[in-house]
Amino acid sequence: MSPSRSYHHGDLRRALIRAAVETIGEVGAAAMSVREVARRAGVSHTAATYHFGDKAGLLTAVATEGYRLLGDALAAAHEEHRSFLEVGVAYVRFAADHRAHFEVMFQPALYHSDDRALQDARRATAALLYRTADADEDQVVAGVAAWSLVHGLATLWLNGNLPPLLGDDPQAIARRVAAHLRPRAPRR
Amino acid sequence: MSPSRSYHHGDLRRALIRAAVETIGEVGAAAMSVREVARRAGVSHTAATYHFGDKAGLLTAVATEGYRLLGDALAAAHEEHRSFLEVGVAYVRFAADHRAHFEVMFQPALYHSDDRALQDARRATAALLYRTADADEDQVVAGVAAWSLVHGLATLWLNGNLPPLLGDDPQAIARRVAAHLRPRAPRR
DNA sequence: AACATTATCTTGCCGGTGGCAAGATTGCAC
DNA sequence: GTGCAATCTTGCCACCGGCAAGATAATGTT
Numbered sequence: 001m002s003p004s005r006s007y008h009h010g011d012l013r014r015a016l017i018r019a020a021v022e023t024i025g026e027v028g029a030a031a032m033s034v035r036e037v038a039r040r041a042g043v044s045h046t047a048a049t050y051h052f053g054d055k056a057g058l059l060t061a062v063a064t065e066g067y068r069l070l071g072d073a074l075a076a077a078h079e080e081h082r083s084f085l086e087v088g089v090a091y092v093r094f095a096a097d098h099r100a101h102f103e104v105m106f107q108p109a110l111y112h113s114d115d116r117a118l119q120d121a122r123r124a125t126a127a128l129l130y131r132t133a134d135a136d137e138d139q140v141v142a143g144v145a146a147w148s149l150v151h152g153l154a155t156l157w158l159n160g161n162l163p164p165l166l167g168d169d170p171q172a173i174a175r176r177v178a179a180h181l182r183p184r185a186p187r188r
Numbered sequence: 189m190s191p192s193r194s195y196h197h198g199d200l201r202r203a204l205i206r207a208a209v210e211t212i213g214e215v216g217a218a219a220m221s222v223r224e225v226a227r228r229a230g231v232s233h234t235a236a237t238y239h240f241g242d243k244a245g246l247l248t249a250v251a252t253e254g255y256r257l258l259g260d261a262l263a264a265a266h267e268e269h270r271s272f273l274e275v276g277v278a279y280v281r282f283a284a285d286h287r288a289h290f291e292v293m294f295q296p297a298l299y300h301s302d303d304r305a306l307q308d309a310r311r312a313t314a315a316l317l318y319r320t321a322d323a324d325e326d327q328v329v330a331g332v333a334a335w336s337l338v339h340g341l342a343t344l345w346l347n348g349n350l351p352p353l354l355g356d357d358p359q360a361i362a363r364r365v366a367a368h369l370r371p372r373a374p375r376r
Numbered sequence: 377a378a379c380a381t382t383a384t385c386t387t388g389c390c391g392g393t394g395g396c397a398a399g400a401t402t403g404c405a406c
Numbered sequence: 407g408t409g410c411a412a413t414c415t416t417g418c419c420a421c422c423g424g425c426a427a428g429a430t431a432a433t434g435t436t
Contacts, residue, residue, distance in 0.1 A: 152340025
């Protein structure tokens with residue numbers, strides 16, 4: 001169960017990602033240092049470099065995990081409510097519950113955006129947002145509009161650019177705001 | 189007119205902001221270093237510290253300038269077209285034309301968000317987005333929806349998260365996407 | 377005109393950071 | 407149990423941000 005204390009540590013890779021997420025949650029992605037992350041995992045900083053190549057590699061792993069988690073959350077919301085709006089709400093909730101992941105995911109300059117695993121995870125999640133299966137361009141535009149709305153709302157909320165008047169519950173705000181999207185041929 | 193070559197440099201402050209914007213445009217806000225910016229201005233790095241206090245102070249100046257420029261752009265668009273949609277388009281255009289400013293503005297962790305001049309500029313610009321003069325909460329929500337949409341679109345476009353299918357002209361995309369906002373009591 | 381004061385910029389220094397090279401330790405294959 | 411590969415550490419380097427002290431130049435005072 002817990003191979004924490006041992007010889008070669010067990011699975012440092014996962015522990016480092018955990019520590020990185022934790023650190024980013026406290027000091028922000030820009031201020032995160034590999035050395036600090038390694039310190040939290042009780043390990044030398046070059047151990048991290050060994051597993052991830054470099055700092056950007058570590059952040060690539062964080063972003064990849066983020067896209068997978070987001071995909072899971074969106075799929076679950078869709079499964080449970082069969083509501084496009086609730087998928088949007090789930091998006092905002094994800095941003096609020098996983099600030100660190102979210103922050104990294106949308107700063108591609110911080111990681112290796114050409115990484116294979118990352119691209120796969122990103123593509124899979126994007127497919128959930130604008131159902132790209134049907135090639136109808138108008139539907140893609142509608143999907144982009146929906147994604148833009150919830151993404152913009154999430155980021156503005158995260159960095160405190162929303163008027164305090166609206167309260168501090170991101171999900172409630174999301175429902176009110178998303179209602180301003182013109183409903184358009186929901187399923188095909 | 190150009191006091192560029194002289195004794196104490198003339199107006200280093202403006203030159204440093206220029207250099208910072210230029211550097212950020214090339215390497216991103218996170219990778220910008222005060223030393224590099226100072227180098228481009230032909231000056232020691234502590235000269236920058238003298239004018240801005242610290243690195244965050246320099247970025248505060250960049251963000252402040254950004255909010256002012258954005259406010260001007262939005263006001264001009266409103267003045268010219270009297271169209272709410274065109275204000276949104278202007279927002280996206282600003283993000284595309286001033287990537288560096290935009291990138292800094294919406295990463296408050298990078299600068300001193302409690303700075304007076306910054307708050308003033310930010311407040312003034314925000315007032316243009318959801319006309320906060322009328323206290324009607326529903327109108328504020330409508331404004332937040334509009335801002336969220338264009339802000340999300342701008343950021344997604346900036347970091348390459350839009351489907352290539354839509355082309356590469358941010359303004360054209362903005363017009364199509366913004367059309368999905370439910371039109372709501374435009375003027376008071 | 378001489379001097380003091382202030383604003384502006386430089387040099388020198390410090391701890392911290394990311395990355396590399398070399399080496400130590402440990403698990404595994406056979 | 408011996409060789410081999412994986413994993414981690416130590417030692418090093420250049421760069422970074424920030425501080426203290428000092429140099430230089432503009433301005434004000436008389």
